[in-house]
Amino acid sequence: MRIDILTIFPGMFDGPFNHSIVKRAVEKQLAEIHIHNIRDFATNKHRNVDDYVYGGSAGMVMMIQPIADCIDRLCSERKYDEIIFLTPDGILLEQSVSNRLSLKQNLILLCGHYKGIDERIRENYVTMEISIGDYVLSGGELAAAVLSDSILRLIPGVLSDETSALSDSFQDGLLSPPVYTRPADYNGWKVPDVLLSGNDKEIREWNYSKAVERTRNRRPGMLGDKT
Numbered sequence: 001m002r003i004d005i006l007t008i009f010p011g012m013f014d015g016p017f018n019h020s021i022v023k024r025a026v027e028k029q030l031a032e033i034h035i036h037n038i039r040d041f042a043t044n045k046h047r048n049v050d051d052y053v054y055g056g057s058a059g060m061v062m063m064i065q066p067i068a069d070c071i072d073r074l075c076s077e078r079k080y081d082e083i084i085f086l087t088p089d090g091i092l093l094e095q096s097v098s099n100r101l102s103l104k105q106n107l108i109l110l111c112g113h114y115k116g117i118d119e120r121i122r123e124n125y126v127t128m129e130i131s132i133g134d135y136v137l138s139g140g141e142l143a144a145a146v147l148s149d150s151i152l153r154l155i156p157g158v159l160s161d162e163t164s165a166l167s168d169s170f171q172d173g174l175l176s177p178p179v180y181t182r183p184a185d186y187n188g189w190k191v192p193d194v195l196l197s198g199n200d201k202e203i204r205e206w207n208y209s210k211a212v213e214r215t216r217n218r219r220p221g222m223l224g225d226k227t
């Protein structure tokens with residue numbers, strides 16, 4: 001998979017993409033991530049990427065030209081499955097969205113700033129708009145990093161134990177059950193006996209009942225007919 005990210009703050013991706021799963025995906029050549037500075041495509045004298053809002057309201061809007069030129073360049077080099085704009089008024093990012101996107105080959109993620117981007121970019125280029133939650137971030141970069149992480153960890157071979165992505169919370173419509181590691185007794189805080197029993201069937205049943213219990217307590221809306 002290839003992800004191209006369009007941003008005016010390329011440095012914001014140094015941290016999230018140089019560690020852990022995303023780093024591993026790139027090192028294993030299972031993913032390519034290319035960060036593009038939108039400002040590099042600005043053709044005006046001061047390399048501005050924003051301008052005043054038409055209609056008189058306060059704030060600045062990201063201009064069409066630098067973004068359009070950057071997307072045009074990329075689209076002339078390969079075909080993209082989706083051009084995604086990160087925005088609080090997009091569809092809410094859920095596991096099913098990441099699952100679907102993890103099957104794609106080439107994605108563009110466009111990060112907005114200021115009051116937003118010129119609507120004509122959204123109308124003429126963007127194929128999908130995604131929000132990572134009902135709150136407003138200062139820009140789309142953190143959302144793009146979250147989206148990339150949630151997609152890349154699903155690519156087979158990225159996680160060392162492939163089944164571990166399948167047993168994540170949300171993959172089977174349930175939150176994950178609690179997990180424990182050694183020691184079995186820490187100052188009197190004990191790991192549940194069933195997990196030490198070696199009985200696979202009982203352990204599976206315990207995990208399932210705990211997942212249902214946790215989901216009922218924390219996210220009852222997820223539970224359709226599982227109760």
Ligand code: ADE
Nearest residue numbers: 086087088131132137143
């Ligand atoms: N940009 C600003 N806030 C955002 C959010 N909640 N999700 C995605 N992109 C954003």
